[in-house]
Amino acid sequence: MKTTTLFLAICKAVAIGVICAIALFTPPNAQAKPLSYVGGTMAMQENDETGHTLSLDYTFDPHFALGLYSKYEINGNEFYMAGPQLNTLLKRWNLPDGQGNIFSMTGGGAARQGNHSQPAAWLSFLADYETRRWYFSYEPRVVYAGDIEKSFWQRAYAGFAPYLANYDELNTWLLVKVDHHPAKNDHFVVTPVIRFFYKTIWLEAGYSSNNHVMVNWTVQF
Amino acid sequence: MRHIVITLAILAGLSGSAFAETIKTTVNGMVCAFCATGIEKTFRKQPEVESVHVDLPKKLVTVKTKPGKTLPDSKIKEIVTYSGYTMGRIVREK
Numbered sequence: 584m585k586t587t588t589l590f591l592a593i594c595k596a597v598a599i600g601v602i603c604a605i606a607l608f609t610p611p612n613a614q615a616k617p618l619s620y621v622g623g624t625m626a627m628q629e630n631d632e633t634g635h636t637l638s639l640d641y642t643f644d645p646h647f648a649l650g651l652y653s654k655y656e657i658n659g660n661e662f663y664m665a666g667p668q669l670n671t672l673l674k675r676w677n678l679p680d681g682q683g684n685i686f687s688m689t690g691g692g693a694a695r696q697g698n699h700s701q702p703a704a705w706l707s708f709l710a711d712y713e714t715r716r717w718y719f720s721y722e723p724r725v726v727y728a729g730d731i732e733k734s735f736w737q738r739a740y741a742g743f744a745p746y747l748a749n750y751d752e753l754n755t756w757l758l759v760k761v762d763h764h765p766a767k768n769d770h771f772v773v774t775p776v777i778r779f780f781y782k783t784i785w786l787e788a789g790y791s792s793n794n795h796v797m798v799n800w801t802v803q804f
Numbered sequence: 805m806r807h808i809v810i811t812l813a814i815l816a817g818l819s820g821s822a823f824a825e826t827i828k829t830t831v832n833g834m835v836c837a838f839c840a841t842g843i844e845k846t847f848r849k850q851p852e853v854e855s856v857h858v859d860l861p862k863k864l865v866t867v868k869t870k871p872g873k874t875l876p877d878s879k880i881k882e883i884v885t886y887s888g889y890t891m892g893r894i895v896r897e898k
């Protein structure tokens with residue numbers, strides 16, 4: 584009964600997320616992708632209302648990157664989680680004026696809360712579509728860490744570039760990020776985001792509807 | 805006078821084979837600077853390559869080879885595909 588209820592809640596949350604993404608962000612760039620170029624290493628750090636994330640990934644194949652993921656969760660249930668993570672490019676559409684991707688991020692390791700530790704596993708998918716002007720993404724995520732955490736979470740980004748910058752110029756993006764955490768106090772959190780990137784350095788900042796500062800950065804080397 | 809003409813002709817022939825080549829290729833899917841870095845870095849690693857220039861608005865990558873060197877179409881396609889993109893048309897200029 585409990586499993587059925589959880590399954591129905593997840594289905595409902597996914598449906599709400601998809602509907603919101605479609606309704607709010609009717610399509611025609613730019614969450615950092617979980618893969619870089621072959622031989623490239625990517626360091627990524629995120630600080631938002633859900634916690635602090637640090638990851639380091641090495642792309643060893645056009646379709647795969649392997650790395651380490653760690654997160655200190657502060658959203659209601661405080662705990663620390665870390666372990667290796669495999670990022671996979673499941674499908675890419677290279678179009679003359681755009682690109683679409685579906686990635687998966689699969690990891691496992693340990694979660695720790697106080698003096699209590701549990702094995703942990705997490706899985707998320709990232710679907711994105713970008714042109715030089717527009718960017719859309721949707722990411723559902725499931726985390727299981729025994730009696731420390733069992734959660735489903737989803738995130739959508741939509742935005743545009745106010746000007747079209749060339750390769751060696753500063754690129755600026757204005758976006759809206761919507762997070763949906765069914766199990767948390769603030770189910771929906773909306774964050775206006777400004778994003779800059781210059782070649783391999785990427786920085787974004789925002790202020791969420793539940794009054795949290797968001798600062799994320801990514802560096803490829 | 806005849807010797808001078810022959811010498812100049814030989815020199816011209818030799819230098820002709822030592823010209824650098826400029827190769828331009830359009831790349832489908834190359835829509836952001838963050839993504840184009842992989843293509844630029846992979847081309848730069850090739851021993852035949854002198855310089856690489858990325859033009860995002862035109863989705864164009866221009867590769868200049870070292871004098872006397874070239875990159876076959878198959879190699880260019882391999883690099884673009886390996887970087888995660890799809891190659892378009894190739895134009896070569898001596």
